[in-house]
Amino acid sequence: MRLSFLLGPDIKQILKEDPDQVRELLDELHAEDLADIFSELDSDEAAALLARLPAEDAAPIFERLEEHEQEEIVAQMPTEHVAQIASEMAADDRADLFNSLPEAVGVELLESLQRVDPQAAEEVREIERWPDTSAGHLMNTRFVIVSLGLTAREAMASIRTYASQNDEFVYNAYALQGDRLVGVVSVRDLIVAEPDDRLSDLVRSHIISVPPTLDQEDTARRMAKYDLNAMPVVDDQGVMLGIITIDDIIDVLVQEQTEDVQKIGGIEPLDVPYFQTSFLSFIRKRGVWLVVLFIEEFFTQTAMRHYDYVLDAIKGATYYVPLLISTGGNSGGQSSSLIIRGLAVGEIKKGDWWRIFIRELGMGVVLGAMLGFIGMLRVLMYKDQSFKFALTIGLTLVAIVMTGCTVGSMLPLVLKRFGVDPATSSAPFIASLVDVLGIIVFVHVAKVVMASVLAGAHP
Amino acid sequence: MRLSFLLGPDIKQILKEDPDQVRELLDELHAEDLADIFSELDSDEAAALLARLPAEDAAPIFERLEEHEQEEIVAQMPTEHVAQIASEMAADDRADLFNSLPEAVGVELLESLQRVDPQAAEEVREIERWPDTSAGHLMNTRFVIVSLGLTAREAMASIRTYASQNDEFVYNAYALQGDRLVGVVSVRDLIVAEPDDRLSDLVRSHIISVPPTLDQEDTARRMAKYDLNAMPVVDDQGVMLGIITIDDIIDVLVQEQTEDVQKIGGIEPLDVPYFQTSFLSFIRKRGVWLVVLFIEEFFTQTAMRHYDYVLDAIKGATYYVPLLISTGGNSGGQSSSLIIRGLAVGEIKKGDWWRIFIRELGMGVVLGAMLGFIGMLRVLMYKDQSFKFALTIGLTLVAIVMTGCTVGSMLPLVLKRFGVDPATSSAPFIASLVDVLGIIVFVHVAKVVMASVLAGAHP
Numbered sequence: 001m002r003l004s005f006l007l008g009p010d011i012k013q014i015l016k017e018d019p020d021q022v023r024e025l026l027d028e029l030h031a032e033d034l035a036d037i038f039s040e041l042d043s044d045e046a047a048a049l050l051a052r053l054p055a056e057d058a059a060p061i062f063e064r065l066e067e068h069e070q071e072e073i074v075a076q077m078p079t080e081h082v083a084q085i086a087s088e089m090a091a092d093d094r095a096d097l098f099n100s101l102p103e104a105v106g107v108e109l110l111e112s113l114q115r116v117d118p119q120a121a122e123e124v125r126e127i128e129r130w131p132d133t134s135a136g137h138l139m140n141t142r143f144v145i146v147s148l149g150l151t152a153r154e155a156m157a158s159i160r161t162y163a164s165q166n167d168e169f170v171y172n173a174y175a176l177q178g179d180r181l182v183g184v185v186s187v188r189d190l191i192v193a194e195p196d197d198r199l200s201d202l203v204r205s206h207i208i209s210v211p212p213t214l215d216q217e218d219t220a221r222r223m224a225k226y227d228l229n230a231m232p233v234v235d236d237q238g239v240m241l242g243i244i245t246i247d248d249i250i251d252v253l254v255q256e257q258t259e260d261v262q263k264i265g266g267i268e269p270l271d272v273p274y275f276q277t278s279f280l281s282f283i284r285k286r287g288v289w290l291v292v293l294f295i296e297e298f299f300t301q302t303a304m305r306h307y308d309y310v311l312d313a314i315k316g317a318t319y320y321v322p323l324l325i326s327t328g329g330n331s332g333g334q335s336s337s338l339i340i341r342g343l344a345v346g347e348i349k350k351g352d353w354w355r356i357f358i359r360e361l362g363m364g365v366v367l368g369a370m371l372g373f374i375g376m377l378r379v380l381m382y383k384d385q386s387f388k389f390a391l392t393i394g395l396t397l398v399a400i401v402m403t404g405c406t407v408g409s410m411l412p413l414v415l416k417r418f419g420v421d422p423a424t425s426s427a428p429f430i431a432s433l434v435d436v437l438g439i440i441v442f443v444h445v446a447k448v449v450m451a452s453v454l455a456g457a458h459p
Numbered sequence: 460m461r462l463s464f465l466l467g468p469d470i471k472q473i474l475k476e477d478p479d480q481v482r483e484l485l486d487e488l489h490a491e492d493l494a495d496i497f498s499e500l501d502s503d504e505a506a507a508l509l510a511r512l513p514a515e516d517a518a519p520i521f522e523r524l525e526e527h528e529q530e531e532i533v534a535q536m537p538t539e540h541v542a543q544i545a546s547e548m549a550a551d552d553r554a555d556l557f558n559s560l561p562e563a564v565g566v567e568l569l570e571s572l573q574r575v576d577p578q579a580a581e582e583v584r585e586i587e588r589w590p591d592t593s594a595g596h597l598m599n600t601r602f603v604i605v606s607l608g609l610t611a612r613e614a615m616a617s618i619r620t621y622a623s624q625n626d627e628f629v630y631n632a633y634a635l636q637g638d639r640l641v642g643v644v645s646v647r648d649l650i651v652a653e654p655d656d657r658l659s660d661l662v663r664s665h666i667i668s669v670p671p672t673l674d675q676e677d678t679a680r681r682m683a684k685y686d687l688n689a690m691p692v693v694d695d696q697g698v699m700l701g702i703i704t705i706d707d708i709i710d711v712l713v714q715e716q717t718e719d720v721q722k723i724g725g726i727e728p729l730d731v732p733y734f735q736t737s738f739l740s741f742i743r744k745r746g747v748w749l750v751v752l753f754i755e756e757f758f759t760q761t762a763m764r765h766y767d768y769v770l771d772a773i774k775g776a777t778y779y780v781p782l783l784i785s786t787g788g789n790s791g792g793q794s795s796s797l798i799i800r801g802l803a804v805g806e807i808k809k810g811d812w813w814r815i816f817i818r819e820l821g822m823g824v825v826l827g828a829m830l831g832f833i834g835m836l837r838v839l840m841y842k843d844q845s846f847k848f849a850l851t852i853g854l855t856l857v858a859i860v861m862t863g864c865t866v867g868s869m870l871p872l873v874l875k876r877f878g879v880d881p882a883t884s885s886a887p888f889i890a891s892l893v894d895v896l897g898i899i900v901f902v903h904v905a906k907v908v909m910a911s912v913l914a915g916a917h918p
Binding site: 028029030032156160163164171191192208224225227229246247249251253254257258260261262264265266267270273274279282283286287289291293294295297298300304305308316318319321322323325326327329330331333334336337338339340341342345347348352355356362363366367370371375378401427431435439 | 487488489491615618619622623628630646647650651665667683684685686688705706708709710712713716717719720721723724725726729732733734738741742745746748749750752753754756757759760763764767775777778779780781782784785786788789790792793795796797798799800801804806807811814815818821822825826829830833834837860886887890891894898
């Protein structure tokens with residue numbers, strides 16, 4: 001970003017005056033930095049410049065732009081030209097492009113691509129067959145295929161031919177029998193091997209792969225666990241469909257993490273960065289949850305009204321309600337964050353719920369007792385408050401923190417059990433739930449501890 | 460995990476009866492899966508088995524264990540033997556091991572390593588020179604060095620020699636002049652080149668690198684941006700110190716994300732997984748924040764007590780306090796999550812604060828108006844509540860949601876400005892802050908709208 005900020009204005013000027021210089025810049029700058037500069041242009045300028053570049057130079061820049069930028073540029077460029085650029089893009093980036101375009105535009109572009117590059121069009125269809133967030137949708141359908149009968153030297157020659165024709169390149173070659181994957185050999189193993197060694201002796205047949213239907217988050221976790229740079233996608237017949245590369249996995253990790261943070265914050269996940277999200281879309285994505293939480297919180301008012309005969313009978317009781325219920329919410333939010341993250345990284349399994357319940361209950365008792373003690377001291381600082389009331393506040397805090405910890409830790413597990421993303425049990429959602437429970441707990445503790453004071457109070 | 464679960468018991472039995480079979484298993488299973496199985500053993504069993512393996516077979520298993528597991532095993536094994544295993548570990552994993560050990564143990568082990576493998580000991584010292592979460596601490600200090608005068612064929616021969624002697628291998632060779640990095644060439648480029656091509660014509664001299672002092676999160680972002688599998692670490696003199704590989708970057712991304720989720724949830728980040736965190740350490744890490752938030756929340760009680768002349772004069776007013784202030788907290792939590800994540804992925808810069816302020820203020824007005832309308836309807840459903848009170852609730856909601864959105868969005872930026880991790884401005888922290896502001900807003904709106912009702916009310 002800094003580079004584009006420093007060079008942006010100058011380069012924009014050069015590009016406008018003499019667009020042919022972009023080709024020279026391509027040699028000097030990383031395509032990623034050029035993409036940053038293109039991001040700063042208006043979409044019509046960017047489209048005009050890209051159109052003047054040969055497709056093989058335009059593709060590496062275009063494929064690095066944000067989805068919404070690509071969409072704007074596509075709208076300003078003849079379909080035929082977009083198809084030419086698409087034909088030069090990496091297969092997975094190309095599929096992403098089709099995915100983000102409005103359907104009508106995508107259909108037209110695919111027809112055009114079919115004429116320009118039938119193989120690329122076929123690859124788009126193959127990848128689009130699989131669900132949006134699956135391994136199949138992440139994969140690249142081009143890879144180096146070798147036969148088990150080759151020698152190391154011959155395999156290296158195949159790799160050389162492939163690498164000189166394809167931009168996307170991975171340091172593995174895949175041995176197929178028919179369409180079925182039977183072995184993997186790394187370029188490293190080929191380099192170390194004697195040139196006349198047979199591939200059949202070099203390949204590894206214990207292959208770590210994923211099925212095309214596997215969720216992208218699980219795919220990412222698997223690849224990260226084994227420290228792989230590329231992983232084959234293999235269907236249930238053993239047929240190799242493509243490879244997933246580590247750069248896509250990093251994008252998945254970052255994207256899934258963004259969604260989790262937004263859900264935990266009580267927002268429907270945004271699809272695009274903060275500044276690209278339209279005002280209206282924000283109102284929708286935030287408004288839904290705010291309204292749900294607001295209505296959930298109605299019950300605090302209903303509960304307080306319902307128990308007014310208790311709250312009114314104890315001087316100052318209502319003033320402690322926000323303090324008490326927010327403490328329940330805070331402890332619940334802590335527990336839910338711990339469990340949501342533990343589930344996301346695979347440290348915690350659904351079956352652990354019983355151990356977690358016991359742990360959180362214990363933590364609730366200890367943390368609640370700590371806060372209860374502080375709370376009692378606080379009440380006793382007021383000369384006009386009774387010891388019984390202080391005790392009520394103290395015991396309520398123990399009960400409320402226990403409630404918060406158990407509800408906060410169990411809800412994500414329950415959601416997971418029912419196939420809902422655990423991150424949906426956001427901190428505010430748990431807080432609202434615990435708020436209502438907190439009022440009920442408070443009133444009932446008071447009824448027991450302050451029974452003599454409340455003797456005359458009735459609904 | 461599943462594999463170890465299925466095979467674990469059987470393999471444990473085999474390992475106990477005939478540990479020599481581990482070597483055969485090594486060929487069959489990925490070291491990662493073997494590490495899973497070792498994780499399920501008691502630390503004394505694991506130590507005994509590892510001790511019976513040759514160091515070069517033990518190292519790939521040992522380096523994949525969790526830090527606390529390594530520490531337990533080290534405590535049960537002769538230092539001399541740990542040093543032999545350490546000598547076979549990848550340089551970065553080895554440095555991590557020393558990092559996690561108690562200082563006295565580390566010093567003794569380093570002396571032992573010095574005798575077994577002086578180069579490895581030197582590498583540990585080199586990496587430990589740099590701060591814990593810096594690029595220097597992540598790097599591996601071994602890499603392929605080539606001279607610019609070589610041909611492609613000669614460079615491949617150097618790479619072959621290196622790869623046959625080192626487990627950790629990256630598909631790049633680095634051209635140095637003296638100690639200074641002057642060019643990078645990928646194995647792919649060497650494969651595609653003619654064997655007699657000169658390296659001086661093949662290397663790229665525009666090198667994307669990081670300084671050793673760069674924070675690991677920024678290092679990860681840089682590497683992800685350029686889709687690199689390995690990136691050199693270069694000091695301010697241009698001297699090449701090591702390389703960072705993509706697998707370490709994935710670990711960084713996952714670790715930093717876990718810390719963010721925990722901070723957003725109002726917990727001091729844990730260093731180890733949920734079930735490995737001791738009860739006491741949980742009490743400390745959760746208790747600190749719960750107490751801070753609890754004391755922060757005292758002010759809601761103080762504020763309500765301070766304004767009791769207003770709250771008491773309006774029938775049922777106190778019952779609406781939890782509803783009103785939690786809505787402020789929810790909107791604030793949404794804004795802070797958005798900004799915290801935007802800062803973490805680099806979409807948002809500190810300088811954007813003014814644009815964000817305007818946006819969030821606008822969103823606060825619209826979202827507040829929506830909720831205010833619903834809130835008014837709710838109040839009017841009660842026959843005993845006046846229209847003026849309904850209007851008070853409605854207007855208070857607009858003001859409170861505006862407050863929540865602006866405070867929630869600005870606080871992470873302010874923290875970042877002062878060098879504090881923005882994720883510290885957790886949702887509960889913002890909620891507690893907004894709770895107090897909410898009560899003050901409520902009372903002052905009521906004073907204006909319900910002036911006639913409150914005419915007789917005085918402190």
